Amino acid sequence: MEQFEKIKKNFGFGMMRLPMIEDEVDMEQVKDMVDYFLDHGFNYFDTAHGYINGKSEQAVKECLTSRHDRSEYLLTDKLTGSYFNKQEDIRPLFESQLEICGVDYFDFYLMHSQNGDVFEKFKKCRAYETAFELKKEGKIKHVGISFHDKAAVLDRILSEYPEIEIVQIQFNYLDYDSASVESRRVYEVCEKHDKPVLVMEPVKGGSLVNLPPEAQEYFDELNGGSNASYAIRFAAGFPNIRVVLSGMSNMDQMKDNVSFMENYVPLNDKEMEAVRKVRDVFNSRNMIPCTACRYCIEESSCPRNILIPDLFASYNSAQIKKDWNVDHYYNRAIAEHGKPSDCIRCGKCERVCPQHLPIRELLAKVTAVFEDQQSS
Numbered sequence: 136m137e138q139f140e141k142i143k144k145n146f147g148f149g150m151m152r153l154p155m156i157e158d159e160v161d162m163e164q165v166k167d168m169v170d171y172f173l174d175h176g177f178n179y180f181d182t183a184h185g186y187i188n189g190k191s192e193q194a195v196k197e198c199l200t201s202r203h204d205r206s207e208y209l210l211t212d213k214l215t216g217s218y219f220n221k222q223e224d225i226r227p228l229f230e231s232q233l234e235i236c237g238v239d240y241f242d243f244y245l246m247h248s249q250n251g252d253v254f255e256k257f258k259k260c261r262a263y264e265t266a267f268e269l270k271k272e273g274k275i276k277h278v279g280i281s282f283h284d285k286a287a288v289l290d291r292i293l294s295e296y297p298e299i300e301i302v303q304i305q306f307n308y309l310d311y312d313s314a315s316v317e318s319r320r321v322y323e324v325c326e327k328h329d330k331p332v333l334v335m336e337p338v339k340g341g342s343l344v345n346l347p348p349e350a351q352e353y354f355d356e357l358n359g360g361s362n363a364s365y366a367i368r369f370a371a372g373f374p375n376i377r378v379v380l381s382g383m384s385n386m387d388q389m390k391d392n393v394s395f396m397e398n399y400v401p402l403n404d405k406e407m408e409a410v411r412k413v414r415d416v417f418n419s420r421n422m423i424p425c426t427a428c429r430y431c432i433e434e435s436s437c438p439r440n441i442l443i444p445d446l447f448a449s450y451n452s453a454q455i456k457k458d459w460n461v462d463h464y465y466n467r468a469i470a471e472h473g474k475p476s477d478c479i480r481c482g483k484c485e486r487v488c489p490q491h492l493p494i495r496e497l498l499a500k501v502t503a504v505f506e507d508q509q510s511s
Contacts, residue, residue, distance in 0.1 A: 142377060147179035160187065181380050214262060217434050241274070242277065244278055254291075263298075289304075304333070306337065306370050307334075307370055310336075315492075326375050334378065337369075340426030350417065361395075368400070368402050371396070372401040379396075435483035436483065443484060450504055
């Protein structure tokens with residue numbers, strides 16, 4: 136397909152975790168990152184209407200589309216279910232996304248965060264049909280989906296809508312054989328339907344960068360690349376994967392990722408063995424597989440204002456080594472927000488969690504580690 140051929144390399148800039156100055160995007164740093172990315176031969180950018188509370192699309196316009204010719208980049212945006220309730224809502228939302236991003240068309244437009252329940256809403260609102268109409272009008276070049284569910288659900292979606300051209304999935308070495316994420320099986324469904332794959336969460340929200348000490352030893356023995364390099368190169372090493380996205384948060388991350396993806400080389404046998412050993416370390420620990428996507432607080436409007444991802448990060452840090460630093464970040468997370476024990480178990484967060492985590496049960500574990508130990 137012509138637009139797929141325009142993807143210059145197998146690495147993309149995910150604009151979900153941009154550098155921030157307090158609550159605002161650090162636009163000057165993002166401009167530098169965009170320029171560096173383009174200057175090194177990459178051209179694929181990914182955003183969504185809800186990323187950074189709407190500020191990601193704004194950054195796309197200020198840092199990319201207003202400063203570079205349309206032929207220099209490919210831009211992906213998404214249709215998110217929380218922003219429409221009927222078919223008539225979709226076109227105005229879509230047009231507003233074009234305007235915010237400063238473009239006349241999207242190269243790729245994905246039905247966002249599809250799972251069994253969300254898919255039913257999209258079908259009821261004829262969201263897929265609307266996207267296909269927009270494609271015929273030239274406002275979308277390719278229609279795809281961003282997927283967060285089990286393999287059987289994806290097989291159903293691709294069977295019902297064979298017009299779908301590309302699938303974005305969560306794929307990393309930790310989730311590869313995960314029973315909850317089913318990365319390998321989901322990827323195999325894409326192969327079955329002959330759909331090229333976009334990868335999100337290759338470093339699992341940073342979890343595969345900040346490793347437990349005994350896991351870090353295996354990568355240190357390689358005397359080579361960064362932790363991110365092994366995770367991203369793992370994901371890029373499968374034949375049907377077209378682009379691996381990285382949500383880079385500063386220029387150092389950008390330079391590191393570009394350094395090993397500019398002239399991509401798959402993992403060798405020794406590196407793959409180290410990856411397997413690191414995965415075994417993770418699987419032996421009681422870690423919460425949260426990617427810090429923040430859907431649980433941005434999409435669900437937690438009635439107790441609990442910073443769930445921050446608390447889970449503190450919990451995971453405590454599984455490695457619980458010290459004053461872990462307590463410090465935990466206390467920061469609850470300073471002006473709810474404590475884990477404040478959860479009223481409404482379940483809103485669980486309904487939007489792409490990882491299908493039992494968040495209510497996990498918050499009870501966080502309570503046991505931090506609140507119960509402090510009171511004992």
